[in-house]
Amino acid sequence: MLSALARAATRRPRTVILTWLALIVLGFGLGTGVFGRLSDSVPDVPGAESDRTAELLDDIDPRGESLSAVVEAPRVADPALRTRVEQAVTDLRRVPGVTAVPDPYATEGLASGDGRALIVPVTLKGGLDDDAEDATVDAVADRVKEIDGADVHVSGGPLLGRQLGERAQEDVQRAELISLPIVLGLLLLIFGGLRAAGLPLLVAVSGVAGAFLALFAFSQVTEISVYVIQVTTMLGLGLAVDYALLMVMRFREERRTSADVTDAVHRTVERAGRTILFSGLTVAVSLSGLLVFPSPFLRSMGLAVAAVVVVDMLAALTLLPALLTRFGARIAPSKPRAPGAEGRVFARLARFAGRRPIAVTTVSVLALLTLALPVSNLRIDIGDARQLPASTEARQLYDTVNAHYPAGVGVDPVVVVARPGTDPAFEARVKALDGVASSETQTLDDGTRVLRVTPAGSIDGATATQLVEQVRELRGDNPVTVAGVAARLVDFRQMLADRAPWAALTVLAGILALLFAFTGSLLIPLRTVLTTLLSLGAALGVVVLVFQDGHAASWLGGEGLGALSLTAPPLIVAIAFGLAMDYELFILARMREAWRATGDAQEAVVAGLRRSGRVVSCAALLLAVVFGAFMTGGFAPILEIGLGLTLAVVIDATIVRMLLVPATMTLMGKRAWWAPRALRRVHERFGVRDEEAPTEDTEDMVTPRQ
Template sequence: MLSTLARAATRRPLTVIGLWAAFLLLGFGLGTGVFADLSDDVPDVPGTESDLADDHLSGIDPTGESVTAVVAGEAVSDAALRAQVERTVAEVRRIAGVADVPDPYTTPGLTARDGQALVIPVTFEGGLSDEAEEEATDRAVETIKRIDAPDVHVSGGELLGRQLGERAQQDVEKAELISLPVVLALLLVVFGGLRAAALPLVVAVSGIAGAFLGLFVFSQVTDISVYAIQVTTMLGLGLAVDYALLTLVRFREERRYTDDVVEAVHRTVASAGRTVLFSGLTVAVSLTGLLVFPSVFLRSIGLAVAAVVVVDMLAAVTLLPALLTRFGGRIRPSKARSEHEEGRVFARLARFAQRRRTAVLVTVVPVLLLLALPVTGLRIAIGDARQLPAATEARQLYDTVDAHFPKGTGVSPVVVVLGPGTTPATADRIRALVAHAESRDLPGGTTVVELMPPGSVDGGAATGLVERVREIRGDEPVQVTGVAARLVDFRAMLAERAPWAALTVLAGIFVLLFAFTGSVLLPLRTVATTLLSLGAALGVVVWVFQDGHGAGLLGGEGLGALSLTVPPLVVSIAFGLAMDYEIFILARMRESLSADRRRTLAGRASRRPVHAIARHRDTLDGGPAVRADSSAGEEPREPSGQAAGVPAGRREAGRGVPTGSTVRRHTGDEREAVVTGLRRSGRVVTCAALLLAVVFGAFMTGGFSPILQIGLGLTLAVLIDATVVRMLLVPATMALLGRRAWWAPKPLRRAHERFGLREAAPEPRLPTSV
């Protein structure tokens, strides 16, 4: 497949570039339409009690959405200001589609006790079309904004989604303006030339276009959260740079061996392209765990991010080869270095970790576990306007109300729907749960009771109230909805589906890594070390944003809980990124093992008859998959007097030549292969992690608390994984496992031999300067 893609890209490079240009126009033209239809409501879970009750109320409640205005900054008793407010209230009431606007001067609770602020709630009619509701909202906001006062803020309802969408678009543009120049500067340092440094940015722009287009498509069938825009775009940008970096580094290496650009591109795609393919698949598989959750938000963002990963992967193996075919001739080859000069720092780290494997493990593992300790106290919540940047209209409204009104003002109530047949005794017991409850009758014999909980909208008192109502109702037709009820249902959904999501991801990752390595122990080792870095990163996020240690330095504040979408998103995405770097390193390890074996067989072949060499040529070109030659559970042993890699008892008579079905794919020097793998991939992995950290950091400048939490979690996970885990734990654990790291039971070895995905790279050549 990769060979076919490479040939298409090199034969028709202008056609490939033209197709991708059309895709970019589509993504930045049609795709950016998603910013006009974003939602801030993410905790809804279809089929849950809170969702069903909300749908039921939407069908019978004559009132619709509402917006809230706050006027502050001067004494609201001032005659001129009062006249303006009363005139404005009268005008808003006459707007088509407006159901109710209470007088803030005569309605209890709408004027602050300090006399410096008042609230104007505007409720719209139910059943309005989207166009009618939008027009009524715009006219109401325009009318209220004409009030001459120091502070006039309006938000809520449908208006909030639009305000956040506009802010999200500004934040994405700001992040791109910050990250792209910094990424370009870093790539200039890496490659030493503008042409090579600019190509990853071209691929990155393709990733952004793919993010916009994917989200726009999903927005036609489901709600898209404002936070999905930033998460998807940052990953689209970051992964595109990662894959392009890996490919370009390999292309510059291949240019040392040939002056033929097309041949260098083919060899690059056959090696680095295969790594990109598996890396993209592992990231996509890691996100399939989000599809197990019935949450619309989690499913949509999982599908959107997976789509973006596929776009980045395709761009790296089609667009980039086409660009290299047209412009790669002027890209300088990488400098030829001796084995001792190349990646000396990473080689020394690997050898140190191998020699001191026990010391490394007993030092690094406890430190990571200590960092992960705060996860044991993890709490999730929907949150309030404090999650929003200070400059947003909704946050300014919240801060103004909080400054002038009693605590708890504006907290969403726990909504209890009493269906026909509910006994008066049950209704009275429910009302008695709180000091303040309001009731209203709806058509069909339904009664709605709104219970005002103490504390925050999703605090322990509010969620406890939901659970208490559900205990009291017994078998009667009573349903609970509202913000607190949705949080309770979301938590229950996570607890129920999380084990299945983990099982789905781990099974998929195991299959892919087994297909890549032919080992059953390497996937297990990879998952174990990756979970350590994930736990450490998430623990720091909890310590910062939940407990409030240093959150202000990042532009946030301690909120007592994480946003409810942060843990599943950080875990799934960071797990995929960690697998990304694992594939980078394993690919070089396997290549080293295969190269060592090529040299061994080539030296032996010079002493064999020509027909024997031809007969077993397939072993020279075999993929780097590792096949254990021993029985299940036994460590392979090299037969005395034979070249490394020849299994005992399976040699051609008189020659000692291994049969193609049982030959080992390596020489037995696994320790040196680990060193070589890190020597050759360490620079790429470190640069890729640094570039991703830059991208994530740029998106954190927007100030949305969930994005700050996700950005910090992903940044820490990537940096910890690319440094501590990959540079220390990987060589230490590989040394501890030894040759057993590449072990697999015989049935699985045969399955890998038959179905394992591999595409052998061409034989290496001497540098053109030799």
Template sequence: MLATISRAATRRPLTVILVWLLMLLIGFGLGTGVFSRLVDSVPDVPGTESARAADYLDRVDKSGESITAVVAGTAVSDPGLRSQVGRVVADLRTVSGVAEVPDPYTTHGLTSEDGEALVIPVTLKGDLKFKDKKKAVDTAAERIRQIDAPQVHVSGGLLLGQQMSGRAQGDVQRAELISLPVVLALLLVVFGGLRAAGLPLLIAISGVAGAFLALFAFSQFTDISVYAIQVTTMLGLGLAVDYALLMVVRFREERRHTDDVIEAVHRTVAVAGRTVLFSGLTVAVSLTGLLVFPSPFLRSMGLAVAAVVVVDMLAALTLLPALLTLPHARLRSRGGTPTGARIAPARAPREDADAKAGSRFGFKSGTDPDNEGRVFARVARFAARRPLVILATLVPALLVLALPVAGMKISIGDAKQLPSNTEARQLYDTVDAHFPPGTGVSPVTVVVRPGAAPDMVARIRALSDTTDSRTLPGGATLVHLQPTGGVDGKAATDLVERVRQVRGNEPVEVTGVAARLVDFREMLAERAPWAAATVLLGIFALLFAFTGSVLIPLRTIATTLLSLGAALGAVVWVFQDGHLAGALGAEGLGSLSLTAPPLIIAIAFGLAMDYELFILARMRETWLRTGDAQEAVVTGLRRSGRVVSCAALLLAIVFGAFMTGGFSPILQIGLGLTLAVLIDATVVRMLLVPATMALLGRRAWWAPGAMRRAHDRFGVSEEASPQPQLTSV
């Protein structure tokens, strides 16, 4: 299969490039239509109780969402302010789509006891289309902001969702603007030339365009989260760098052995292409676990990342060989040999400045292979000679770092996730400073259907000190219970649980922010084991197909989980518990955003498999050639250590740039992925992998006879040399 791909790419490079160019045009043309179809309803899970109740209310309740304004910084009794507020309230009541606007001066609880702030809630009609709802919200917010007062802030409802998603997109764009120039500069140094450094960017652009096209197709059948676009571009760049780095380094290595560029390309695709193929498949499989969850957010993230991974992989296997071949295609067409064009020897005497820079990293084609990776070889020998010491030191250390994960909590979050200079956060802080705790917190909403016990409404209202109720069309009763604390804090979620205990088997449903969080947590707990089993079995099967070993996949999964646990534990320690959060411009929130852990786990696990395969590919080559397990460990790390280190550094820069914003979920994802990449590429791949491989020795490559024969028959292999047989273990 890989041989066929490489022959097609080298025989008709212009055709391959034109096909990808067409895909780029379609992807950035038609594919960007997905932008108008994105949703930001992260915690919604179709089919849950909270979703069913919300759908019912959308059909029968005439009142809809609400936004909130706070006016502060001056005495609310000021006649001029009171006159302005009265005119604004009257104007808001005439806005199309607005259902109710109470007068804050005559409605209890809407003016603060200190007389320095007042709240204006604006309730929308419940039967509005999204376009009409957005127009009503924008009109109301614009009118409120015309009030002449020191502090006027508007947020909540649809407006809060827009402000949070807008901040998330802004932080991601800032991260891209910061990271791209740095990454390009490092690529120039690593690859030793502008043309070579541009290859990862071409692969990345192709991957993103293909992913946009795939997401547009997916959006016809399912919701696509607004966060999917950011993760797609971020990971598309990172994996493109990984794959292009691996392929170009191998191409330059093959050029040492032949003057025939076409032959070097074929050999590169055969060996490095096999690694890219399995790497892409393992990363994609790592993310298919997200498809097990019924949450549109998680599913769309899995689809988005899997799409960009597959397109990056295909671009590396087809577009990159065509680009490497293209400069020499003219020579071949003028009568070159059938196997390819002959060009000057690889060790050309002239070297430009950036090529000399690249040579310092061992990526230049003329580098002496005996001098490559000496530091990594010494590290591998050190770990291989003291495997028990390495394991006894590093495993407990990683487990200690992972301990905070045991107390991890997730929440939907509120305006506290935003930096203090955003309007939503300023409204939150102003209300918190002037009003009693719980003011403005979304209530727990209970729908008591007809046929419920006569005393059910009274029993439910007794669960909270602050309640109100009204009858809905059709005879159902709507009860609002006001929790203390945050919108999805422990008090609110406990209130949801108590309502569900009290109602028993009666036709009563609970919805609202806290109820959605409770249902989301239950969905995670129910589906997580199935997701984990799907991913681990898929990874085991692919690693077995790649290595022909049973023990290596098990060892790989165990060491990867260690690095992942350590990175996630650090995120919990910082953002949930509040340690060192101020250094990142954040604060301890008592929980993590529910968007962060699934994305950190899925993406970091996939990237760890990426680096593992880079190392295993070199180890396997040496093992097949020599049958010496010790030599396989040392040579494998010597040949792959530079690639893994540079790829991890570049990815860490991309992910680290996400910590330059102020939106807590993006900060959490940035820190988690940065730490996961660095820990995995250094501590795990450079020390734990050679230590465990040395401890296993020849047994590392063992498989039962039936499985070994199946691998020999069906496995994808880059060369015909048989695997050394293990007669005993």
């Protein structure tokens, strides 16, 4: 297959290049339409009690979503300001699609005790279609903003999703403006020429365009979260640079021994292309675990990111060979070096680890386990507006309410829906529960009673989630269900606990199978998974220490929130696991070549690290730059994901790949490449085979060519 791709790219390079240019135009044209279709709904679990209850309320409750506006002034009771606010309230009640706007001066609790703020809640009608809802939201926001003589902030409901989408687009643009020039500068240093440096960047741009196009396509059939944009863009950009870096470096190496550009391209695709193909597959398999979860957010994230990985892989295997065919003659071959000079530093690291394998393994494992210790205290929640940068409208509204109102104002209630037939005393028992700050009851036309209980503390803190669990235990046989933000969090946590083992089994089975197909070894895949889990634990532990516990969070533009966003841990684990497999395959490919050529297990480790160390280190540096650029936006979940992935890449490319891998490979020796006879036959039939097969086989080991 790789040979066929190479032939197609070299035979018709102009056609291939024009096709990808059309994709880039389409991606940055049509694909960017996804920014207007983003959703801020993350913790929904279809079929869960909170989801069923929300759907029931949509059907029987005439009220829809609501917006909130906060008017802040030195004295909100000022007659002139009061006249302007009351006129705005009158106008808002006439807006089509608005069902209720209370008078903030006459309604208890809407005016702050210090007389400096007013809350104006606006309730929309239920059942509005998207266009009608958008028109209503625009009209409400525009009219509230017209109030003169005060600072006005408006957010909530469908407006919050739009604000987050706009913020996501701004963050992506900022990250690209920061990262692309730095990446280009680093590539110039790595390659020493603009032509060679520009090729990975062009593939990266193709990857980002493909990411937007894939996301736009998925948005037609499923919800796309605001978090997906940054994650897929950073991964698409980073992986494209990784793959292009490997291909261009290998091409320059092949050019040393081949004067014919086309022949050098063929050899590059056949050798480095195999690594890229398996790398793309392993990253996609790592993300397939997200498909096990019923959450639309996690499933759409898994599908979108996997699609981006495939786009990057295809760009590296088709666009890049076509570009090398057209312009490769102008790219200088890598300079020949004296024997032993190439990759000298990495060879020394490999020999150091090989001389002291037990000590290096012990110290590395203990260091990684120490960094991973905070994971034992990991907490996840949905979070409130503190996750947003201070410049966002929703955060400004939150800060204003927090400054002028007592704790608990603005906290979403736990919604208890009691259908007809419920014990009349049940409502009183709920109100008497610990942690209930206030409550209100609504009776619907069919006799259903909706009790909205405001918990003490935050929107999804321990008090709120305990209140949900207490109500569910208290109801007994009564036809009572619970909804609200806290209930969605409880159901999301339970979904993670139920499905995480199956997701892990799915990923591990796929990864082990792919690594066996690539190496022909049974032990190397097991060693790879164990060392990768150590680096993942270390990275996640530091994220917990920073953003949950608050240590040094301010240095990164964040703050300690007492928990991580529920989006961060599963995405960090899934994506970082795939990236770790990326670097593992880069190194194993070279180790395998050396092993099959020499039969010396220790020298194969040294040669593998010598030949791959530079590309792994450069790729990790470039990825760290890309991920770091996305941490400039200040959105807490993206900060957490960005830091987690940056640390995972750096730890994996240094401690794990440069020290732990050569040390453990030395401890295993020749048995690292061992496989039972039955599995060896399977590998000979279905696994990766070199152009020249080995001449001799022992009973249980893939033996190198002599």
